[in-house]
Amino acid sequence: MLLDVPEQAVLRLASTLRLHKPDRRLQVCRDPSVVKRLVIALKRPAPWEGILDAYVLKDSLVVVLGDMSVWKFPVGRLPKVRRFEPAVVSRFVIDSSGSYLHWPDRDVHMGPSQMLQAVDPVHLADVEIRRYEMENVSQALRDMRHDRQLKQTEIPGLSERHVRRLEREEVRLTVEAAHKFARALELTLSEFMDELSERVTGLRETVGSNRSRGHMDEWKNAVL
Structure with a gap:
């Protein structure tokens, strides 16, 4: 987790830090609260139930869970969120403990399990x-x-x-x-x-x- 790295150096970080093994992950984030969310996630019985980071990429909501897995959720398949205007979709905040995403404009909350259930029946x-x-x-x-x-x-x-x-x-x-x-x-x-x-x-x-x-x-x- 890197908080203060020049954008020009991001692509070189994996080799610089020797992150070549599949069980190692590099997540670049500017939000200092991500460290707190990571600690809380690792204390959970199931770390994936915590959210570390999230951002909108084209028509998808990309979420990094507490187990460092990265999920790409098509906005069109997320209950309530799919009805938001494009400008509203990206206006969410991450709960301080990482339990859910909150869209203040619509007073909508959504946790990892809700998002996973929406796109993965299993x-x-x-x-x-x-x-x-x-x-x-x-x-x-x-x-x-x-x-x-x-x-x-x-x-x-x-x-x-x-x-x-x-x-x-x-x-x-x-x-x-x-x-x-x-x-x-x-x-x-x-x-x-x-x-x-x-x-x-x-x-x-x-x-x-x-x-x-x-x-x-x-x-x-x-x-x-």
């Missing part, structure tokens, strides 16, 4: 899967398979052992596994995630209701 599925990582997806997967009368051996691309481990929550559901489940259930990935979401929500509400009834019974017994 990322949307991965976000949904991570939401359920700590919840009981195993029963939802098992119920979805049982409803289609499929055996654990009838999920093409996944071994019986892997399906069994998924349904016992011994391994995390990944986007790749979700794709294979979706095909076996004759659903699109989006349809699969929608149904999974509904079932997990239903299971969570049932568990919450049972827990509430249990607390009520305990209270009644204590009173009696």
Whole structure:
């Protein structure tokens, strides 16, 4: 990250600093706050959830995320932003912690996940899967398979052992596994995630209701 370098020297920096390895990145930025945003991003469980830098290049919004990955988002595919006049698109500010971009003229905020979801459906599925990582997806997967009368051996691309481990929550559901489940259930990935979401929500509400009834019974017994 370089804050004070003459423009004439930029093209020579990579060789001068010996940045020849693919795991090394050079980002030129004039905003001193980028250092703070980088430190915060590296402290996040997922550094990509932080924004280091952003700028408009032709019809795209270019964003450098906390993991130093560079994403090019066509403005025409970004919700709300696509309706902005060209002059307004570039009038954004980066949140001091790097959590989002803010367009003060339109009072619009957009974080990395929202931008990625707008252009990458697989990322949307991965976000949904991570939401359920700590919840009981195993029963939802098992119920979805049982409803289609499929055996654990009838999920093409996944071994019986892997399906069994998924349904016992011994391994995390990944986007790749979700794709294979979706095909076996004759659903699109989006349809699969929608149904999974509904079932997990239903299971969570049932568990919450049972827990509430249990607390009520305990209270009644204590009173009696």
